[in-house]
């Protein structure tokens with residue numbers, strides 16, 4: 542009897558811990574657009590793909606929790622009921638058809654239950670809907686540059702991290718950049734991603750976007766931000782010693798502000814040779 546109690550106590554403790562972590566993670570939901578101290582959940586999602594990723598993540602956490610508890614319960618039963626003292630003469634059974642079919646079929650069903658939402662989500666990420674805006678993001682060592690095609694004004698600019706000593710209040714360390722990538726709210730933004738030198742990765746957690754930037758290759762992804770605000774991401778492919786210092790700083794604004802920014806950006810960045818070259822290319826087309 543004493544053994545039985547000792548066997549179940551860890552199970553109850555573990556269950557309590559899991560419940561506590563669940564409550565804590567809900568209470569500590571991360572801030573919008575950037576990580577928070579003591580954050581243990583995903584950042585708050587603001588795109589349809591992001592919501593899909595978050596709910597798929599939650600579904601998987603529940604699934605693995607239930608599987609772990611089930612396996613733990615089986616172990617507890619074995620420890621308690623089939624130890625040498627409780628069960629001195631063990632059974633010599635080697636086959637049980639029903640059990641063997643069950644432990645083959647049940648995992649297959651679990652994998653199907655994972656695969657269906659997983660493939661659906663992959664499709665949503667990969668099949669880019671009709672876009673409103675295209676932005677080309679290029680990874681450089683160690684900063685990002687953004688290019689807006691001719692229909693948006695045809696300009697290109699570089700986005701460098703703001704050094705820690707020059708941060709203004711509210712600007713997060715290692716995440717704020719001098720020139721932000723600006724996009725309109727509730728519009729499908731098609732992001733073309735490439736790199737100028739080595740592998741980088743364009744990742745914005747709250748958009749559910751993460752895609753490799755490969756020299757000589759154009760990768761594409763998309764997002765539709767549902768709310769205005771500033772969203773931060775980082776290069777997510779180890780690219781060299783400046784890797785932590787090339788943040789992605791996206792500002793989502795309403796349509797009027799976007800139009801105003803385009804006008805202003807066109808003038809500001811046209812001064813660079815690249816901007817002029819793009820403009821010329823656009824005129825020739």
Ligand SMILES: [Cu+2]
Nearest residue numbers: 776778780784
């Ligand atoms: Cu990097």
